[in-house]
Amino acid sequence: MTAQPLPEAPSGALEVRHDGPVAWVVLDRPDRRNALSPAMWAALPELLRGLDADPQVRVIGLRGAGGVFSAGADIAEVFECLGEPGTGLPRGGLLTEAEAALAGVHKPTVAALEGYCMGGAWMLAGACDLRIGTTSLRIGLTPARIGIVFPASGVEALVRLVGPGTASYLLLTGDTVPAADAERWGMLTRVVDDAGFETALAEVVTGLAQRSQLSMQAHKHLLRLAPEAAPGTLGADEVSEALFRQVLDGPDARIGQQAFLAKKAPRFAWAGEGFWAARSGAAGAGKEHRASIIRGRWPRRAPRS
Known part of the structure; x- marks a missing residue:
């Protein structure tokens, strides 16, 4: 380590x-x-x-x-x-x-x-x-x-x-x-x-490190949406559809399928960083950083003796 x-x-x-x-x-x-x-x-x-x-x-x-x-x-x-x-x-x-x-x-x-x-x-x-x-x-x-x-x-x-x-x-x-x-x-x-x-x-x-990042990250995305999703709509958003598309276009499903048939441990390749970077946009733009606290509103503690 x-x-x-x-x-x-x-x-x-x-x-x-x-x-x-x-x-x-x-x-x-x-x-x-x-x-x-x-x-x-x-x-x-x-x-x-x-x-x-x-x-x-x-x-x-x-x-x-x-x-x-x-x-x-x-x-x-x-x-x-x-x-x-x-x-x-x-x-x-x-x-x-x-x-x-x-x-x-x-x-x-x-x-x-x-x-x-x-x-x-x-x-x-x-x-x-x-x-x-x-x-x-x-x-x-x-x-x-x-x-x-x-x-x-x-x-x-x-x-x-x-x-x-x-x-x-x-x-x-x-x-x-x-x-x-x-x-x-x-x-x-x-x-x-x-x-x-x-x-x-x-x-x-x-x-966890040996599992498919595509599977885990897609499941995390769906789990975040599930509590607020109307019945029958989960997975229909743009990001979910893109993740499902990765099952077809990305390497992990084929790697997993071939490893299963060969009775070997899979070595998954999908990393996901490029996928999310392409969709990050300006999600964080314009947000004021939380470190800029208005401390003047708070009572100050007494100095230590």
Whole structure:
């Protein structure tokens, strides 16, 4: 595994560790249980877009350093993280931008969850396709314990994932829940014994790296559209039709067919970067970057003595 350190933020850093076709984004601030500073939140979208466009990367993973996923947004700087551009209202700000960037990644994404996953860190985990947790993991959505409001985008995503009843329990009580409950409610894809966590995690990401990128990325696109699609219309949009066309015109279906008939493991070739680049257009043009927060609306914390 090779590590690619990124420029350090004043408090905390992100690091990309490459393990063959798997790129792990590591939240590295162990002295604060990997709580994310504003600079760390702000750096995530561009970092994720770069990995998504890298043809050498087939799977993107997210994890924390030192056996802990993350304590969420740094409470000492939480006001600077949540404010949205233009109004300064605490609707999500940098957290929502990072969540949206992760949810918008075309390649498969995996959250490796151990120790604690608290507050805003859950927004990152919830935006991943798969969430693998240890039996000792604890998850807590704790804004009610400190008098703030969970980002609106995070509430919306949570309700889609677990339903309004469980979302109400998590947000109103602020309780920290064990992995077994989180798995039962649909927050976790799989729970693994702590001792076997790294082995199980490697099996998951290695398996994903061997699958067809065309199949996985097309399924991700359809899954995003499915909740809002009218009956019988899913897959009729322009991008879906282009992806279905790739089954006929691209290499993967033939590679898979021939490998199946020959009883060999397929080595898929479709990468997808050119496909999405041709359709990106000006999707992000004109959007004000979330880092431009109106901080003057926020109360400033007292200086440390």
